[in-house]
Amino acid sequence: MRTHAVASFRKLTPGMxxxxxxxxxxxxxxxxxxEVALALKKSAPALGIDGTTYHVLDILIGLTKADDWKTDRRPLVAISNEKLAEYVCRSKRTVVRCLKKLVEAGVLAYRDSSTGRRFIYRNDTTGEIDRGYGLDFSPARQRVAELKRIAAEFAARLKAEQEAKRSVNRLSRAIQDMLDLGVGDANLAIEFAQSLAEAMSRPCHVLERAEILQSLYEQLLEALATDGSDGIFKEMPPEGDITVTPYNNTNPQNSIDSKKRTSAHADDIETNASGDNAPEKEQISKLRAASRSPLKEGSAVGFTGVSQQGELNPQLSAVSIGLVELATANLQETLGVKFTSWARLVASAEQTCLLVGLSLSGWNSAVSRVGDKMAATVLAVTAEKALRDPEAISSPGGYFRACIDRAIDGKLLLHKSLYGLAES
Structure with a gap:
């Protein structure tokens, strides 16, 4: 197999x-x-990979064989530009530009044949590539650590920018509120008002704007502190000038009623705590009954795992977070998290969506139909199965949507899937 075949019709660039x-x-x-797929998808915005280019990248990663990513093989994918154009519903020229962008971004490398045709011949016994030409993901494999760093820096930058935006809104409102209350020196108030307007209209990055407003806010506080009694409360009347008639009239009857209500409520609590009809026992009984009964056909499951008809979803009530943690060891290792609580499972859904190629709209649709916990559990099972046997699930996103449909129909045996994954 040739190591660096680039067709003569391609114009070489430094990135290529x-x-x-x-x-x-x-x-x-x-x-x-x-690991590489997750790093690529997280770092894609920082690399300038979006839109159709991201769609092409997602398809190409999905077409690679998991075994081809081993150190003694090459992650090669052979698909024509025409077929890619059909998949992304774009023109062939657009696909060509997208592939060139991925190559210059250090994600792919060309491995062209003499005719420019892409094909792969595999060994019938071992499944290894005997001879193949197409698009090589070796650059991405070599840069996996760098891609992770780029993704982390990009996420940190986004977080800092979001915090800066919140600071800008908060500080600008605080400064304006203090100016509206009035300061002792009118010229000083005008000066700070002009500084605020200049800071808000100045063309600069949000981080720089937040620093300017923070400095202005501290200066205004210092000015008000040194202004003394003639400062911010100057135009407010002194305490003795405010004439307010105190309202001390109370209704003794209301107090008696209040005591009676409190006493009655205490009696109810005492009765429930000692009797057989305690709310906790009733809730446990309902949960046990729901876990043993099938989900009624046609019942829609809501955001919290409870159907719109008020019935608990037995598929979720029969599942514990401990079982999910035992069943999804590969997924947790890939994401670098532990599913020790439902909150962590739901919080990791965004990364899992990137891993399996599920769109944000697909995830939001599932959450609106079955709730976040149920959707996150189904997503974790889908990702775990795809990680264990990539060839068995060609489209994890489609598999996830099909599972959600089965959950709505009451035909999804989620607890059995989890038990099977945990035992294997």
Missing amino acids: LASQRLAMANDIVETTKA
């Missing part, structure tokens, strides 16, 4: 040459398809 050098590296980085 850099990707070809990465594809020729001898010290192959040991990683997995899932």
